[in-house]
Amino acid sequence: MRISLMTTCLADVMAPDVARSTVILLERLGHEVVYDPRQTCCGQMHTNTGYYSEAAPVVRHFVDTFERQLDDVDAIVMPSGSCTGCVRDQHRLVAQHEQDEDLEKRAGAVAAKTYELSELLVDVLKTTDVGAYFPHSVTYHPTCHSMRILKVGPRPIKLLRAVEGIEVVNLPESSTCCGFGGTFSVKNSDTSNAMVTDKAANVVRSGAEFVVAGDASCLMNIGGKLARNGDAPRPIHLAQILASTREDPFVPSAEMLGRAS
Amino acid sequence: MSTVHLGMPGVRPQHASPGSSHLRGDRSFPAKARTELANPVLRQNLQHATSTIQAKRASVVREVRDWQKLRDAGSALKWQVTDHLPEMLVQLEESVQAAGGTVHWARDAEEAGEIVTRLVLERGQQEVLKVKSMATQEIGLNETLAHAGVHAIESDLAELIVQLAGDTPSHILVPAIHRNRAEIREIFLRTMPDLDPSITDDPAELAGAARRFLREKFLDMSGSVAISGGNFAVADTGTVAVVESEGNGRMCLTLPRTLITVLGIEKIVPSFQDLEVFLQLLPRSSTGERMNPYTTLFTGVAEGDGPQEFHLVLLDNGRSAVLADPEGRSALHCIRCSACLNVCPVYERTGGHAYGSTYPGPIGAILSPQMTGVTGPDDPNASLPYASSLCGACYDVCPVKIDIPSILVHLRAKEVDQRREASGQFHGTWDVAMRGASKLMSSPRAYDAAVRASSALGAVKRTGNIGKLPSALPLIPGWTDHRDLPVPRQSFRSWWKDRERHGGAPAPRPDGDGPEDSPASGEDA
Numbered sequence: 001m002r003i004s005l006m007t008t009c010l011a012d013v014m015a016p017d018v019a020r021s022t023v024i025l026l027e028r029l030g031h032e033v034v035y036d037p038r039q040t041c042c043g044q045m046h047t048n049t050g051y052y053s054e055a056a057p058v059v060r061h062f063v064d065t066f067e068r069q070l071d072d073v074d075a076i077v078m079p080s081g082s083c084t085g086c087v088r089d090q091h092r093l094v095a096q097h098e099q100d101e102d103l104e105k106r107a108g109a110v111a112a113k114t115y116e117l118s119e120l121l122v123d124v125l126k127t128t129d130v131g132a133y134f135p136h137s138v139t140y141h142p143t144c145h146s147m148r149i150l151k152v153g154p155r156p157i158k159l160l161r162a163v164e165g166i167e168v169v170n171l172p173e174s175s176t177c178c179g180f181g182g183t184f185s186v187k188n189s190d191t192s193n194a195m196v197t198d199k200a201a202n203v204v205r206s207g208a209e210f211v212v213a214g215d216a217s218c219l220m221n222i223g224g225k226l227a228r229n230g231d232a233p234r235p236i237h238l239a240q241i242l243a244s245t246r247e248d249p250f251v252p253s254a255e256m257l258g259r260a261s
Numbered sequence: 262m263s264t265v266h267l268g269m270p271g272v273r274p275q276h277a278s279p280g281s282s283h284l285r286g287d288r289s290f291p292a293k294a295r296t297e298l299a300n301p302v303l304r305q306n307l308q309h310a311t312s313t314i315q316a317k318r319a320s321v322v323r324e325v326r327d328w329q330k331l332r333d334a335g336s337a338l339k340w341q342v343t344d345h346l347p348e349m350l351v352q353l354e355e356s357v358q359a360a361g362g363t364v365h366w367a368r369d370a371e372e373a374g375e376i377v378t379r380l381v382l383e384r385g386q387q388e389v390l391k392v393k394s395m396a397t398q399e400i401g402l403n404e405t406l407a408h409a410g411v412h413a414i415e416s417d418l419a420e421l422i423v424q425l426a427g428d429t430p431s432h433i434l435v436p437a438i439h440r441n442r443a444e445i446r447e448i449f450l451r452t453m454p455d456l457d458p459s460i461t462d463d464p465a466e467l468a469g470a471a472r473r474f475l476r477e478k479f480l481d482m483s484g485s486v487a488i489s490g491g492n493f494a495v496a497d498t499g500t501v502a503v504v505e506s507e508g509n510g511r512m513c514l515t516l517p518r519t520l521i522t523v524l525g526i527e528k529i530v531p532s533f534q535d536l537e538v539f540l541q542l543l544p545r546s547s548t549g550e551r552m553n554p555y556t557t558l559f560t561g562v563a564e565g566d567g568p569q570e571f572h573l574v575l576l577d578n579g580r581s582a583v584l585a586d587p588e589g590r591s592a593l594h595c596i597r598c599s600a601c602l603n604v605c606p607v608y609e610r611t612g613g614h615a616y617g618s619t620y621p622g623p624i625g626a627i628l629s630p631q632m633t634g635v636t637g638p639d640d641p642n643a644s645l646p647y648a649s650s651l652c653g654a655c656y657d658v659c660p661v662k663i664d665i666p667s668i669l670v671h672l673r674a675k676e677v678d679q680r681r682e683a684s685g686q687f688h689g690t691w692d693v694a695m696r697g698a699s700k701l702m703s704s705p706r707a708y709d710a711a712v713r714a715s716s717a718l719g720a721v722k723r724t725g726n727i728g729k730l731p732s733a734l735p736l737i738p739g740w741t742d743h744r745d746l747p748v749p750r751q752s753f754r755s756w757w758k759d760r761e762r763h764g765g766a767p768a769p770r771p772d773g774d775g776p777e778d779s780p781a782s783g784e785d786a
Contacts, residue, residue: 007753009702013712014746016753023757037754038705048651050673051695053681057703065705090670097674148653177606181650183691186739188648190295193743194304194610195650224744227726254725256747 001074001125002032004066006114008083008216009041015216015257021243022079022117028245029130034073039065042078043094044086049183052097059094060103062087066110075124076114079239081146081214084116089149116146117239118155118214128158133246135165138236139208141199141222143215144177156214156238163241171211172202180221192221200225203233210236216257223256276634277579278369281401283429284579284633286617289644293615303439307612310438311603317549318600318658325545334538336662339594342529343584349496349529350575356499360561362571367523369578374405376574377488377521381411384519386486390478392503392510393417394490395433395597396523396576399619402488413488414478416509418471425452431613431621433599434547439612442467479512487517487568491524492596493539494573497532500560501573504543504553514557520568525576527584527593539596542660546598579632588671592627594661601655601665607648616648617641623655627668635676638689646672715749 003026007019023033042062046055066076078084088111095104121127140160146152160168179185179195186192199222203211211226211233213219223235234252240259244250253260277284286293297303322328342349354364367373381389389406391397391413403413403424415424419437423430426448430436437445442462449456449470460466489510493502501522503510514520530536536558544553562571584590602608602622613621618629626649630642637643646669655665680686701707726745730738740746 009708012753013715013749016751016756019753020756035754035757037709037757040705040708041702043702046695046699048670048673049691049695050646050670050675050677051699052674053678054695054699057699061703061705093670144650144652144654148657175654177650177652177654179606179650181652184647184650186737188291188294188607189739189742190291190298191607191611191648192650194298195606196744220747221744224726224740224746227745228728228743255750256726256745258747258750 002034002072003120004069004073004076005033005035006039006042006066006076006078006083007035008078008080010220011079011216014220015237017257017259018079018216018237018239021237021239022077024248025130025132025239025243026077028243029125029127031125034069036065036069042083042086042091044083044090045182047086047090047094048181052094055094056098056100056103059091059107063091063103063106063110066114067106070109070113073113075120076110077117077120078114079117079214079237080216081116081143081150081152082217084114084119085145085149087111087114116150116152116214118146118152118159119150121159121242122155129162130159130242132163132242132244133165133249134163134241134244135249136210137167137169137208138210138212138241139169139171139203139206139233140174141171141178141203141211141213141218142174143213143218146214147175152214156212159238159242160212164246166241167208169206169208171206171208173198174202178218178222180218182217185221196221196225200229200231204231206233208233210234210241212236212238212241214238219257227256274581274585275368275577275579276582277632278371279633281370281374281405282578282633283399283401283619284629284642286615286641288617289641290611290615290617290648291644293617294611294648297611297615302441303612304610306439306441307609310435311609314435314549315603318546318603319549321545321549321551324551325541331538331542332660332662335542335596335660336594338530338535338538339591339661341531342527343590343593346526346529346584349531350526352496353494353499353529354575356495356497357561357571357573358499360499361563362499362561362573365572365574367574367576367578370400373400373523373574373576373578374402376572377402377523378406378409378411380519380521380572381406381486382409384484384486386411388412388414388478388485390485390487390513390517391415391417391420392487392489392513393420393436393505394488394523395619396490396525397488398430400523400576400578402523414475416475416478416513417505418468418507418509421471421475422448425449429614430619432602433597433620433622433624434602435599439614475509479509479516485517486519486521487513488521488523489514491522491528492543493530493536494524494528495531495533495536496529498560500533500558502536502540503555503557503559504540505555505557506548506550506553508555511555511557514559515567517568519570519572520559521572521574523574523576525578526580527595543596543598546596546600546658546660579634582634583628583631586631586675589627589631589668589675591663592624592631592668594663595624595628596661598660600658600660604654604658605649606652606654607650611648616645618645623649623665623669624663627663627665627672630672635679638676638680638686643676646670646676709754712752712754716752716755718749 043055043058091107179192219235422437432438626645
């Protein structure tokens with residue numbers, strides 16, 4: 001298949017290895033990945049903070065960029081539950097706020113072809129065993145928007161369980177929010193800190209070497225707390241585990257969400 | 262704003278009265294939360310209580326095979342009510358009058374307070390018994406009565422604890438959730454004159470002490486007045502339903518001569534049969550019980566049986582303003598089960614007092630600002646729609662499917678729109694940052710350049726992550742005060758470009774500690 005990658009702005013800048021891993025994984029599975037460097041952001045930060053009018057040009061640019069490819073690609077993939085949720089549920093709201101019916105229609109067409117990574121793998125590419133190798137213990141944080149907006153359900157866990165050498169251990173209170181919430185982490189930084197403190201403690205309690213999730217933003221939050229505390233577990237994105245193989249295994253770097261090899 | 266008729270001619274939507282209403286705190290949510298978060302006992306009390314109720318709820322909800330259909334039914338009935346509220350209110354008024362009751366209309370907290378006070382004083386009473394009620398808490402009724410020399414006694418155990426402590430409730434269902442049993446023992450010893458000091462903090466002993474204290478009041482009720490709220494009011498029969506656990510409510514609803522019920526206008530259900538839906542949804546969602554111990558239904562007045570006078574006070578106090586917003590009005594569907602509080606990771610950590618209103622938690626965050634209206638960016642209620650990480654747990658548990666996260670975002674947008682439209686108000690730190698980011702992220706060339714520039718930081722800081730940053734920088738320290746931030750390195754877009762230059766596959770990995778592509782390799786996007 002021909003798959004267009006929307007990296008998300010956060011992964012592009014702060015967690016590029018998540019986007020690279022998505023490319024490596026999909027190419028290994030025999031698919032062609034295309035990337036349009038004109039892409040920027042899905043507009044989630046603006047939308048969720050209530051800045052609909054400021055989100056509108058960002059959404060318009062998103063739709064302009066990916067609409068061009070609609071006839072040439074089979075799917076658009078985003079390695080993020082919350083950004084995919086924004087494309088699917090909120091672009092429509094922003095268009096309605098701007099009373100732009102044409103944008104609403106076009107955004108709907110782009111959204112219909114847009115998938116979060118685990119959705120793409122399981123639902124579109126019909127695979128759960130991607131031939132990955134990751135000889136470590138991991139604990140899975142479901143992330144709120146993957147779980148409650150996209151309802152990806154067991155897809156990520158199925159993908160993880162099929163990885164060779166992996167041990168998936170239980171995360172206490174896994175379904176509780178990590179406290180990121182976009183601008184919430186800054187506007188209500190004390191409450192957000194109380195939430196991520198508990199999440200990090202539960203990750204440590206799980207005994208896993210890695211905490212895995214489908215959203216780089218939540219991982220940056222949890223990982224940032226673990227790093228500040230000097231705790232051992234490291235954050236890792238689902239794409240990074242699935243990209244890791246016996247021939248080319250994942251070797252963690254000193255940087256959050258990066259890789260050394 | 263469009264006119265919404267509320268059974269009264271020519272009435273326009275109106276916000277809650279700021280005077281008596283307990284719907285707005287004195288400080289913003291982040292400021293109050295900071296204080297509450299610093300209290301480890303509060304945190305422990307809340308964590309224990311909310312996780313216990315949450316687990317009970319989950320287990321009894323799992324038993325009901327058609328739970329999702331029940332939720333759909335509850336939601337549909339509530340939409341029917343909001344769509345036809347004016348007609349149904351008139352129907353309710355007629356039904357109550359036909360059953361021998363009297364109906365009073367109260368525009369706001371002051372009007373409701375005046376009506377109730379007048380009724381009590383006209384009957385020569387200095388003391389009234391109360392059934393736990395959110396509406397009377399909302400309008401500050403106890404304080405209004407006290408002004409007129411009338412002492413109101415709360416008969417609900419938790420409400421009594423709050424009242425004796427001179428405290429305010431912090432939860433819809435369990436108002437004293439922020440107290441543990443040792444604290445409750447102290448409160449009782451301090452405020453119940455005849456209490457044996459050897460009492461322990463065993464819950465049964467504490468309940469026994471409260472029972473003795475209240476029974477004396479109940480025994481003295483001939484000729485007396487009791488005040489209640491109501492969970493549901495049936496439009497076609499005039500029946501009011503009160504759902505409770507302790508039986509104290511039942512005493513208040515049956516023993517006095519005069520019963521006054523204060524009811525928000527949104528509490529209507531269309532017909533008696535609809536109670537079957539809500540009486541299944543409510544106990545499982547709120548206390549995690551299959552059925553609550555006491556459900557009292559009363560219809561007007563019956564000669565020789567129960568109160569011989571019944572007054573129903575129908576309260577607006579900002580509800581008409583909520584109704585006027587098509588996207589926010591389903592906040593009125595709330596049946597006050599408090600499942601959203603118990604499941605909310607924000608509420609669990611800050612407690613109810615941080616919200617500053619009678620209605621705390623996720624439902625309070627959408628209800629309070631809509632009822633009061635928001636006067637400007639410094640209004641404490643302006644901060645409530647932001648008191649959520651939008652995790653969505655509240656929506657999943659709501660028995661009437663109120664989409665709280667979407668309404669939170671809608672209210673944020675409404676507030677931002679108001680400021681954008683008012684001249685000279687759109688210059689805050691966030692406004693400037695969001696406008697800037699909007700420009701940047703809708704211009705691919707500018708964005709590309711910014712991404713490349715960000716990796717310059719990687720050249721300065723060669724290893725590890727970003728630690729605490731000085732507070733002089735806007736916004737970022739909110740993050741780095743508490744956690745590290747990754748150092749931007751070679752961006753994905755630059756890696757992709759390198760890779761294309763090398764003819765596509767195989768994909769070379771960036772070298773671990775190098776900055777963005779060197780200036781020599783910089784090229785136009």
